[in-house]
Amino acid sequence: MFPKITSMKVVPVAGYDGFLLNLSGGHAPWFIRCVVILEDSAGNQGVGEIPSSEGILKGLEQCRAIVEGSTINAFKHTLNSARVALSKNGREERGRQTFDLRVAVHVITGLESALLDLYGQTVGLPVADLLGQYGRQRDEVEALGYLFLLGDPDKTDLPYPKASDPVDAWDEVRYQKALTPEAVANLAKAAFDRYGFKDFKLKGGVLRGEEEADCIRALNDAFPEARLTLDPNGAWTLDEAVRVLEPIKHLLSYAEDPCGQEESYSGRETMAEFKKRTGLPTATNMIATDFKQLQYATQLNAVDIPLADCHFWTMQGAVMVGELCNEWGMTWGSHSNNHFDISLAMMTHVAAACPGEITAIDTHWIWQDGQRITRDPFQIREGTLKVPTTPGLGVELDEAKLNQAHQLYKSLDVTQRNDAMAMQYLIPDWTFDPKRPALVR
Numbered sequence: 001m002f003p004k005i006t007s008m009k010v011v012p013v014a015g016y017d018g019f020l021l022n023l024s025g026g027h028a029p030w031f032i033r034c035v036v037i038l039e040d041s042a043g044n045q046g047v048g049e050i051p052s053s054e055g056i057l058k059g060l061e062q063c064r065a066i067v068e069g070s071t072i073n074a075f076k077h078t079l080n081s082a083r084v085a086l087s088k089n090g091r092e093e094r095g096r097q098t099f100d101l102r103v104a105v106h107v108i109t110g111l112e113s114a115l116l117d118l119y120g121q122t123v124g125l126p127v128a129d130l131l132g133q134y135g136r137q138r139d140e141v142e143a144l145g146y147l148f149l150l151g152d153p154d155k156t157d158l159p160y161p162k163a164s165d166p167v168d169a170w171d172e173v174r175y176q177k178a179l180t181p182e183a184v185a186n187l188a189k190a191a192f193d194r195y196g197f198k199d200f201k202l203k204g205g206v207l208r209g210e211e212e213a214d215c216i217r218a219l220n221d222a223f224p225e226a227r228l229t230l231d232p233n234g235a236w237t238l239d240e241a242v243r244v245l246e247p248i249k250h251l252l253s254y255a256e257d258p259c260g261q262e263e264s265y266s267g268r269e270t271m272a273e274f275k276k277r278t279g280l281p282t283a284t285n286m287i288a289t290d291f292k293q294l295q296y297a298t299q300l301n302a303v304d305i306p307l308a309d310c311h312f313w314t315m316q317g318a319v320m321v322g323e324l325c326n327e328w329g330m331t332w333g334s335h336s337n338n339h340f341d342i343s344l345a346m347m348t349h350v351a352a353a354c355p356g357e358i359t360a361i362d363t364h365w366i367w368q369d370g371q372r373i374t375r376d377p378f379q380i381r382e383g384t385l386k387v388p389t390t391p392g393l394g395v396e397l398d399e400a401k402l403n404q405a406h407q408l409y410k411s412l413d414v415t416q417r418n419d420a421m422a423m424q425y426l427i428p429d430w431t432f433d434p435k436r437p438a439l440v441r
């Protein structure tokens with residue numbers, strides 16, 4: 001007899017964040033996530049982590065009756081029932097912010113992770129070994145150093161974290177203003193010293209394109225061997241994207257969402273045109289975010305690297321994208337948002353199960369490192385994460401830390417990420433414009 005799910009707990013949590021800038025504005029001093037905890041009749045616990053929003057919390061409640069009482073080995077049936085129930089809420093849009101605003105796919109992923117965690121513990125296999133057609137493909141997953149331009153926290157009265165007891169340079173620079181090529185190179189050096197990254201990505205969509213290109217030049221001077229990329233989240237017009245990136249294309253391994261929807265052209269069309277004009281490979285987490293969009297992106301030859309973040313593709317869906325990439329001569333990668341350590345584990349297992357050559361995964365973890373909700377978070381060493389061999393996800397909740405993060409969430413009265421709030425300290429009345437870098441007003 002397989003165990004049954006005896007309870008489903010949904011715990012919204014919050015952690016602290018720096019003043020990271022992007023097209024959507026500036027990160028608040030906190031970020032919110034949602035932890036799904038399933039317990040089964042064998043006494044095991046399975047966990048999942050996803051973004052949090054009112055819609056996501058409601059969507060999880062909508063699935064409670066489907067999940068509780070279900071048998072572990074029937075997890076696909078359970079997920080399918082959840083999918084069918086959620087699809088009745090109607091069609092959803094990703095939106096034009098840098099982050100994905102859909103509900104159903106996130107809800108399914110939260111449940112899927114916790115169910116896979118439990119199923120893995122029941123059959124004695126790590127989640128990576130259960131995913132996809134082929135299971136585990138590698139024992140180590142490469143991560144890239146995800147750098148951001150940083151606003152000056154002293155220009156706000158918000159409770160941004162400070163380097164009170166820095167253990168190294170990373171602990172200091174990640175909380176300070178960084179708006180110049182030198183400051184970006186310093187961030188990279190500090191991140192390299194702690195984590196050993198071989199590749200770096202700079203979040204763009206903040207300064208003028210040419211100024212961000214200068215940051216890439218500074219990164220290349222500091223790390224001539226590193227694979228570099230710049231991601232303005234589609235802020236630039238096609239012409240601008242070509243103008244900005246053509247002079248530095250020899251320094252980039254690919255361009256992430258350099259352009260997007262523009263006048264009567266779709267983002268898939270402008271990206272295809274960008275590739276033709278520059279010859280640069282492209283990556284996206286904005287214009288190929290479901291299988292239908294991926295199909296059109298592929299037909300148009302708009303994207304080389306779909307960044308299939310498991311939080312909005314589902315874990316099994318993200319691996320399926322990896323399998324398609326492997327068959328079709330594309331490269332799989334993963335996007336990320338601010339996250340805790342359960343998500344780090346989810347992304348590691350997913351990346352481990354994608355066949356063929358994949359690109360180093362995004363992770364915001366370096367901005368959150370030091371905060372945790374599991375006992376022993378996966379570590380990034382020499383730019384890589386080890387894929388565990390223990391059954392399930394290989395993480396154990398730290399109830400005290402989880403409760404602390406939940407108390408922080410409760411104290412905030414925030415149910416949706418909002419990057420405009422902090423940005424308005426830098427530029428009064430600032431509002432989001434998907435075609436204008438955040439500081440270009």
Ligand SMILES: O=C(O)[C@H](O)[C@@H](O)[C@H](O)[C@@H](O)C(=O)O
Nearest residue numbers: 022098099285335336337338
């Ligand atoms: O500000 C951020 O955290 C980023 O812009 C994300 O919202 C975004 O999704 C990013 O990770 C991306 O690759 O587009």
Ligand SMILES: [Mg+2]
Nearest residue numbers: 231256257285
């Ligand atoms: Mg991106």
